[in-house]
Amino acid sequence: QVQLVESGGGLVQPGGSLRLSCAASGRTFSGYSMGWFRQAPGKEREFVAAIKGSGDETYYEYSVKGRFTISRDNAKNTVYLQMSSLKPEDTALYYCAAAWRAGLVIRGDEYDYWGQGTQVTVSS
Helix, strand or coil: CCCCEEEEEEECCCCCCCEEEEEECCHHHHHHHEEEEECCCCCCCCCCCCCCCCCCCEEEHHHHCCCCCEEEEECEEEEEEEEECCCCCHEEEEEEEEEEECCCCCCHHHCCCCCEEEEEEEEE
């Protein structure tokens, strides 16, 4: 069993930055492919970014590529999402997820564990 706890959300002005963190329990964190998803009010959950267990490969949804960076520190059992040049359309509840897979995981239904989410609001 893996527990995931997100933090770092908040209110930020357009063009600003935030760094989300997701702390995981357990001793085999490097064996999990990790991802970030988001869900805006009235919309379906959507994929944002993913990173392999080794941290050497990442993948991004097109609208965040070049603005968001996913990274992980396996010694700290933590995955991060650095968000820059934020736009109002980035406003959503952001979730991290863990999948016991070797490669990148893009589909939400392939993830095994989910956090509770952290709210990001981009507004002036």
